[in-house]
Amino acid sequence: MSIIKLLSKKLERTIFTTPTHNQKAVFSQNYDCFYKNDFSEIEGYDNLSDPKNSILMAQGKAADILNTKNTYFITQGTTTAIHAAMKALINPADKVLVARNCHKSVFSGLILTAGYVDWFMPETNKEWGIYTKIDPKKLESTLQLNSYKVFIMTSPTYEGVNSDIKKISEICKRYNTYLIVDEAHGALYNFSDILPQTAINQGADVSVNSLHKTAGALNQTALLNINKDIRNIDSLTFQKAINLFQTTSPSYPLLANIEACLNYLNSKNGYDEIQNLLLEIDKFKNELRRFGVEFFEDDFHDPTKLFLKKDGISGFDLSDFMFDDYKIEDELNNAIGCLYLCGIGTTKQKLEKLKNALKKVQTNPSFEPLSVDFQPFPLVKIQPVDTFNRNYIFINKQDSLLKISNKMILPYPPGIGLLYPGEAIQKWHLDYLNNDVEVIV
Numbered sequence: 187m188s189i190i191k192l193l194s195k196k197l198e199r200t201i202f203t204t205p206t207h208n209q210k211a212v213f214s215q216n217y218d219c220f221y222k223n224d225f226s227e228i229e230g231y232d233n234l235s236d237p238k239n240s241i242l243m244a245q246g247k248a249a250d251i252l253n254t255k256n257t258y259f260i261t262q263g264t265t266t267a268i269h270a271a272m273k274a275l276i277n278p279a280d281k282v283l284v285a286r287n288c289h290k291s292v293f294s295g296l297i298l299t300a301g302y303v304d305w306f307m308p309e310t311n312k313e314w315g316i317y318t319k320i321d322p323k324k325l326e327s328t329l330q331l332n333s334y335k336v337f338i339m340t341s342p343t344y345e346g347v348n349s350d351i352k353k354i355s356e357i358c359k360r361y362n363t364y365l366i367v368d369e370a371h372g373a374l375y376n377f378s379d380i381l382p383q384t385a386i387n388q389g390a391d392v393s394v395n396s397l398h399k400t401a402g403a404l405n406q407t408a409l410l411n412i413n414k415d416i417r418n419i420d421s422l423t424f425q426k427a428i429n430l431f432q433t434t435s436p437s438y439p440l441l442a443n444i445e446a447c448l449n450y451l452n453s454k455n456g457y458d459e460i461q462n463l464l465l466e467i468d469k470f471k472n473e474l475r476r477f478g479v480e481f482f483e484d485d486f487h488d489p490t491k492l493f494l495k496k497d498g499i500s501g502f503d504l505s506d507f508m509f510d511d512y513k514i515e516d517e518l519n520n521a522i523g524c525l526y527l528c529g530i531g532t533t534k535q536k537l538e539k540l541k542n543a544l545k546k547v548q549t550n551p552s553f554e555p556l557s558v559d560f561q562p563f564p565l566v567k568i569q570p571v572d573t574f575n576r577n578y579i580f581i582n583k584q585d586s587l588l589k590i591s592n593k594m595i596l597p598y599p600p601g602i603g604l605l606y607p608g609e610a611i612q613k614w615h616l617d618y619l620n621n622d623v624e625v626i627v
């Protein structure tokens with residue numbers, strides 16, 4: 187079906203995925219007509235790569251709101267924000283420590299910057315089958331052994347796990363390591379006293395946010411935030427890095443959408459919407475707990491991410507049941523549970539629908555819970571930058587053990603690599619590979 191036809195069809199589905207705006211304009215501007223506002227940098231309009239007027243003002247206001255030295259508007263998603271942050275801080279052959287549960291854009295950032303990666307394994311929760319926090323003690327031991335220019339990590343995770351960024355940023359400073367926090371899923375944190383603190387307010391040098399994921403804005407809207415106390419690097423370097431990757435024809439409707447999103451979040455209506463959503467989520471959880479639904483929670487947890495499970499059914503079957511019988515789509519699922527994302531635009535009615543469906547889930551008392559087998563520590567044989575455009579051959583899967591992969595294994599979402607090019611294929615990976623395996627020669 188053509189894209190045009192696809193979009194002309196009404197979506198007969200309730201989606202708890204990104205974006206959370208429910209396909210309705212949340213902010214005051216009307217974006218039905220993108221054409222009306224689709225300009226390039228014509229006379230009297232500003233230039234995103236060297237802003238001097240309206241964009242500079244809007245970004246300045248965003249920096250005030252978010253307590254940053256600079257906040258840059260990005261119209262190509264957090265992917266570009268991550269690439270620009272990495273380019274500004276990483277020179278070729280600099281050592282970079284990366285949490286393995288980072289999004290694949292960090293891997294492509296390693297190719298673009300020619301930084302040399304060491305992977306850092308986050309903690310795991312076996313009961314829920316998910317990655318959790320970065321252990322500050324483990325991080326400190328790692329930084330004692332080797333020096334790294336930058337440490338890159340994700341907080342919150344998809345499931346809403348927040349690491350102790352305050353402690354982590356203190357450790358990074360002590361070892362002269364820049365800290366980049368991928369806060370793509372934490373765009374609401376500045377606008378509620380109940381949600382965790384922002385990474386910037388806890389001392390991260392750089393953070394990135396996807397406004398389109400949970401903050402009600404349109405796809406591709408994102409922010410790159412720089413801490414007021416960042417050491418030895420000026421704002422021009424970040425602008426230069428952004429200009430390497432960002433389009434020279436940015437979309438004015440998207441830029442205005444970013445501005446409108448931040449104005450809304452920073453208004454009484456925005457604060458109230460988040461507050462009400464959190465209250466509704468609390469009620470939702472309390473009621474469902476009486477029906478045997480369990481929710482993933484821990485300290486600093488972001489409650490807008492409903493990662494839930496029920497005894498007697500796997501996450502995979504729960505996801506299928508909700509989709510087939512109730513046309514409710516989750517953001518992702520694993521063997522244990524399903525993740526339903528909430529944010530700006532998630533209505534009480536929508537939550538009610540999810541709640542009523544979850545109450546009706548059929549379970550099997552003799553069902554044996556499945557477990558999640560976490561990936562092994564990656565064996566990097568060739569650094570990411572040297573993996574691009576390599577000669578490769580296809581070999582039979584049986585012969586691929588310890589050969590160097592030319593492909594990613596990347597379930598999406600969440601977009602976390604189970605195997606990246608340049609890494610040795612381990613026994614654990616075999617189940618995820620096709621019979622013909624692409625290996626570097």
Ligand SMILES: Cc1ncc(COP(=O)(O)O)c(C=O)c1O
Pocket residue numbers: 262263264265266288289291340368370371396406408599600601
């Ligand atoms: C943790 C995380 N970081 C970065 C990204 C990339 O964001 P975007 O889709 O805005 O480019 C994603 C997208 O799913 C993500 O989940």
